[in-house]
Amino acid sequence: MEVMNLAEFYKGMTFPEYTYTLSEDIVKNFIAGVEETNPLYTDEDYAKRAGFGYLVVPPTTISLYVTPSRVLKTIDKKTPPGLIQAGQKYEFHRPIRLGDTVTVKAVVEDLTQKKGRDFVSIKGEAYNPDGQKAAVSIITVIWPPQS
Amino acid sequence: MTGKLDFEKVTVGQELSPINKYMTQEKINTYISAAEDYNPIHVDPEYAKNTAFKSTIAPGYQFIAYLSELMARDFGEKWITGGGMELRLIRPVFPKNTLTVGAKVVEKKKEGDSIFIKCDVWIRNQDGNDIVAGYTTVAC
Numbered sequence: 001m002e003v004m005n006l007a008e009f010y011k012g013m014t015f016p017e018y019t020y021t022l023s024e025d026i027v028k029n030f031i032a033g034v035e036e037t038n039p040l041y042t043d044e045d046y047a048k049r050a051g052f053g054y055l056v057v058p059p060t061t062i063s064l065y066v067t068p069s070r071v072l073k074t075i076d077k078k079t080p081p082g083l084i085q086a087g088q089k090y091e092f093h094r095p096i097r098l099g100d101t102v103t104v105k106a107v108v109e110d111l112t113q114k115k116g117r118d119f120v121s122i123k124g125e126a127y128n129p130d131g132q133k134a135a136v137s138i139i140t141v142i143w144p145p146q147s
Numbered sequence: 148m149t150g151k152l153d154f155e156k157v158t159v160g161q162e163l164s165p166i167n168k169y170m171t172q173e174k175i176n177t178y179i180s181a182a183e184d185y186n187p188i189h190v191d192p193e194y195a196k197n198t199a200f201k202s203t204i205a206p207g208y209q210f211i212a213y214l215s216e217l218m219a220r221d222f223g224e225k226w227i228t229g230g231g232m233e234l235r236l237i238r239p240v241f242p243k244n245t246l247t248v249g250a251k252v253v254e255k256k257k258e259g260d261s262i263f264i265k266c267d268v269w270i271r272n273q274d275g276n277d278i279v280a281g282y283t284t285v286a287c
Contacts, residue, residue: 026181033178034212035168038219040227050224059227060215063208064182081187082198085207085236090215092230139208 004077006118006143013108016074020065020126021101022057030061041098056095059135063088066124066137071106080144086119087140094134102126102134109138118143152221154262154287159252163266166217166248170205170240178209204239211236211279213248214268218283222264225287229261234281238272245273250283261286 031041036058039046047055069079096102103126110121121140128134152163172192179190187194188204195203211234218226240246247270254265263286270279 029177029181030212033174033181034209034216035174036212036216038216040219040224052224056227058212058215058219059230060208060212063211067182067184067208069184069186079186081194083186084188084239087236088207088211088232088234090230090232092227095224095227 001073001076001078003080003146004072005146006120008077009108009111009120011108011111015071015106017103017105018070018074019101019103020070022061022064022096022098024098026064027057027061027098030058030064034058034060052095055098057098057100059092059096060090061096062090062124062126062135062137063139065102065104066106066122066126066139068120068122068139068141070104071122071124074106080146082144084142084144085139086142087121087138089136089138091136092134093136094128094132096126096128096134100129102128110140151223154222154264157252157255157262157264159255161252163217163221163250163252166213166220168210168213168246168248170210170242170244170246172203172242175203175205175209175242178206182206182208200239200241202241204241205244207236210240210246210270213246213270214250214279214283217248217250217268218266218285222285222287225285229286231284232268232281234268234279236279238276238278240272240278246278247271253282258286263287
């Protein structure tokens with residue numbers, strides 16, 4: 001895959017939809033990596049009492065699949081090394097069930113320049129298997145200089 | 148309701164109980180194995196030595212998740228069905244950094260049948276420097 005060049009982005013650029021499955025193994029590693037302790041995500045009885053009726057995934061797991069690299073993969077491109085995250089917005093609307101496959105619609109939300117640095121913001125909306133919007137993530141990264 | 152806070156009794160100015168975390172390269176590697184996002188700045192010490200940071204750094208979304216942990220702890224499932232967050236990442240997190248994750252209620256208002264609560268949130272390192280700053284909102 002070729003590295004994406006900053007000049008190829010434009011505000012409002014959309015990407016092909018893609019899917020992502022929140023498998024037990026992936027979520028287990030996420031929970032270990034962030035040392036999450038809330039039983040909502042690991043204790044089925046507790047999750048039932050909370051009103052969901054099933055185990056849900058931590059809401060910021062959307063950051064596992066709304067990343068520049070995953071979004072760019074849909075157009076056979078990859079990120080340059082050294083990308084640094086500078087900002088993050090989330091909206092959480094509905095729980096996502098452990099094991100569910102979500103569909104992601106992504107768009108370039110913004111392109112800005114500050115103090116000689118280039119910032120790229122990518123918005124990803126995650127839809128649950130019923131087609132309902134479950135969560136939104138907008139990640140802003142500093143795009144490294146490219147020759 | 149599983150959240151620890153009584154939303155009716157929450158007051159503006161109230162600080163939520165902070166969470167402390169200790170970052171390690173092992174935790175970064177574990178997170179990256181879930182994310183499958185192999186940016187060398189996170190996982191390759193040789194590459195990272197030649198960057199401005201001179202070291203690997205944790206992925207932003209890894210430590211941002213600590214704020215979600217705090218919110219879900221105190222707002223329970225309401226965080227998952229009506230939470231929001233807007234954050235600036237100010238400084239990097241290095242392996243062996245100790246982090247304090249905090250929040251303070253800055254706004255509370257009735258919105259229809261719900262209570263809207265806004266918190267200023269932050270993550271600070273062991274030197275007291277801001278790593279992340281921003282706010283969260285939740286409809287309870």
